Amino acid sequence: MSTLYSRIQRDLALSIAAGEYAPGSRIPSETSLAKRFGVTRMTVRHAVDGLISEGLVTRRHGSGTYVSQRRQAQRALNRLSGFTEDMRGQGRTASASELSRSEVEAPGPVQDQLELQPGAHVVVLERLREVDGRPVALQRVWLPFSRVPELARRSLDGASLYDTLEQEYGIRVTTARQRITAVGATDREAAILAVAEGAPLIFAERLTRDSNNRPVELAETWSVPELALWVDLRR
Amino acid sequence: MSTLYSRIQRDLALSIAAGEYAPGSRIPSETSLAKRFGVTRMTVRHAVDGLISEGLVTRRHGSGTYVSQRRQAQRALNRLSGFTEDMRGQGRTASASELSRSEVEAPGPVQDQLELQPGAHVVVLERLREVDGRPVALQRVWLPFSRVPELARRSLDGASLYDTLEQEYGIRVTTARQRITAVGATDREAAILAVAEGAPLIFAERLTRDSNNRPVELAETWSVPELALWVDLRR
DNA sequence: GAGTGGTCTAGACCACACG
DNA sequence: GTGTGGTCTAGACCACTCT
Numbered sequence: 384m385s386t387l388y389s390r391i392q393r394d395l396a397l398s399i400a401a402g403e404y405a406p407g408s409r410i411p412s413e414t415s416l417a418k419r420f421g422v423t424r425m426t427v428r429h430a431v432d433g434l435i436s437e438g439l440v441t442r443r444h445g446s447g448t449y450v451s452q453r454r455q456a457q458r459a460l461n462r463l464s465g466f467t468e469d470m471r472g473q474g475r476t477a478s479a480s481e482l483s484r485s486e487v488e489a490p491g492p493v494q495d496q497l498e499l500q501p502g503a504h505v506v507v508l509e510r511l512r513e514v515d516g517r518p519v520a521l522q523r524v525w526l527p528f529s530r531v532p533e534l535a536r537r538s539l540d541g542a543s544l545y546d547t548l549e550q551e552y553g554i555r556v557t558t559a560r561q562r563i564t565a566v567g568a569t570d571r572e573a574a575i576l577a578v579a580e581g582a583p584l585i586f587a588e589r590l591t592r593d594s595n596n597r598p599v600e601l602a603e604t605w606s607v608p609e610l611a612l613w614v615d616l617r618r
Numbered sequence: 619m620s621t622l623y624s625r626i627q628r629d630l631a632l633s634i635a636a637g638e639y640a641p642g643s644r645i646p647s648e649t650s651l652a653k654r655f656g657v658t659r660m661t662v663r664h665a666v667d668g669l670i671s672e673g674l675v676t677r678r679h680g681s682g683t684y685v686s687q688r689r690q691a692q693r694a695l696n697r698l699s700g701f702t703e704d705m706r707g708q709g710r711t712a713s714a715s716e717l718s719r720s721e722v723e724a725p726g727p728v729q730d731q732l733e734l735q736p737g738a739h740v741v742v743l744e745r746l747r748e749v750d751g752r753p754v755a756l757q758r759v760w761l762p763f764s765r766v767p768e769l770a771r772r773s774l775d776g777a778s779l780y781d782t783l784e785q786e787y788g789i790r791v792t793t794a795r796q797r798i799t800a801v802g803a804t805d806r807e808a809a810i811l812a813v814a815e816g817a818p819l820i821f822a823e824r825l826t827r828d829s830n831n832r833p834v835e836l837a838e839t840w841s842v843p844e845l846a847l848w849v850d851l852r853r
Numbered sequence: 854g855a856g857t858g859g860t861c862t863a864g865a866c867c868a869c870a871c872g
Numbered sequence: 873g874t875g876t877g878g879t880c881t882a883g884a885c886c887a888c889t890c891t
Binding site: 621622623657658659660661664678679680681682 | 862863871
């Protein structure tokens with residue numbers, strides 16, 4: 384983790400967040416950054432590549448590398464990342480509180496998507512996500528009980544789910560397929576997220592897989608519209 | 619365009635498409651590919667980086683680089699493509715009818731996003747998208763008038779906007795940033811899309827750029843929830 | 854012309870997976 | 873241990889932008 388390029392990437396990201404490099408302005412050239420950090424230009428390029436995939440800067444051939452315009456709190460879709468990680472990258476404070484935690488027999492659709500045997504059990508977590516103190520998303524996560532039995536009992540307490548999966552179970556999530564649509568808030572969702580009943584919400588359903596391509600997690604997320612998603616596309 | 623890495627990337631992509639490297643199997647190591655193509659490993663890595671962002675392969679540290687499963691679907695989903703093209707890829711019949719077409723002074727936010735001078739004019743197109751005969755999306759597109767003056771007068775008549783831009787104006791769209799959220803239908807949107815007023819809609823705002831990174835098109839799309847979006851993610 | 858990013862070389866050592 | 877990808881060096885030349 385503590386590679387040179389990732390530290391340079393973080394340093395630059397912090398400078399941008401601190402306003403040292405303003406939106407629309409040019410960051411120092413790759414050559415000068417290489418000199419400043421005492422590395423080669425290739426290493427600086429690797430770091431800047433990371434900033435680009437974060438959406439923080441864009442390159443212009445022959446001209447320079449420019450800080451992107453300020454965005455609202457948004458979730459990047461290009462990378463599979465945890466919620467907390469995402470918000471931190473945008474200079475925001477994210478927290479999570481656990482609403483419920485249980486172990487149940489997998490409902491049909493969940494069983495299908497997680498590729499479980501009939502009757503298999505799942506751990507169900509419900510978490511409320513907050514950004515800068517305001518509730519922004521309600522999340523329901525289904526995990527195969529056989530792979531993470533302890534999670535049925537122990538609270539995550541705001542810890543990153545992906546970190547926990549990796550550190551305690553050796554499960555590394557690598558890919559996901561996400562479906563995104565719009566729904567009207569039910570009375571329960573409205574109450575939890577402090578919006579009107581029927582108000583539009585972003586609904587995302589994500590099936591995450593590990594490095595062996597086995598399903599790890601089915602996550603359903605209801606987000607307020609302010610927490611827009613964004614994605615960069617190439618032709 | 620004919621850089622070494624892009625040719626190697628294309629060669630490998632063709633080999634995968636031809637089934638020479640089957641899904642789930644390992645492609646040759648970077649060292650051996652470097653030898654085969656007569657380049658350094660860094661150049662091969664650049665090519666493989668491209669295959670990864672296309673979703674064609676995944677790397678596993680210490681193990682190898684493997685051809686992804688479900689590759690056709692991934693390609694279609696993570697690529698910048700037109701609406702008609704998108705629907706065709708899902709086996710559906712898409713059509714478009716033009717609701718309005720005009721030339722106006724760019725409103726402030728549009729001017730900002732398209733990076734226009736104050737007072738610059740834009741062409742505004744409104745189209746209704748239909749799939750299998752049902753209205754599914756209302757689209758409003760803003761284009762800099764100075765770049766596509768004739769579009770203010772001539773109907774597209776269902777022709778692909780991207781094809782028209784490329785063939786008649788030599789503008790090749792290459793990248794886009796898309797923001798996705800949920801909104802409630804206004805009375806006009808409700809009437810056009812045949813949903814209730816206030817019903818949840820998917821709202822996507824897309825800024826498309828050409829190969830010089832200059833803004834080409836700002837597109838706003840209101841879609842019915844049935845027209846969900848799919849995205850594949852990698853960590 | 855000067856400065857910027859885009860590509861590429863020819864090596865090196867490290868971290869990880871697997872038999 | 874061997875082979876794989878991950879990182880990094882110290883240069884070089886080219887393509888593009890801006891003035």
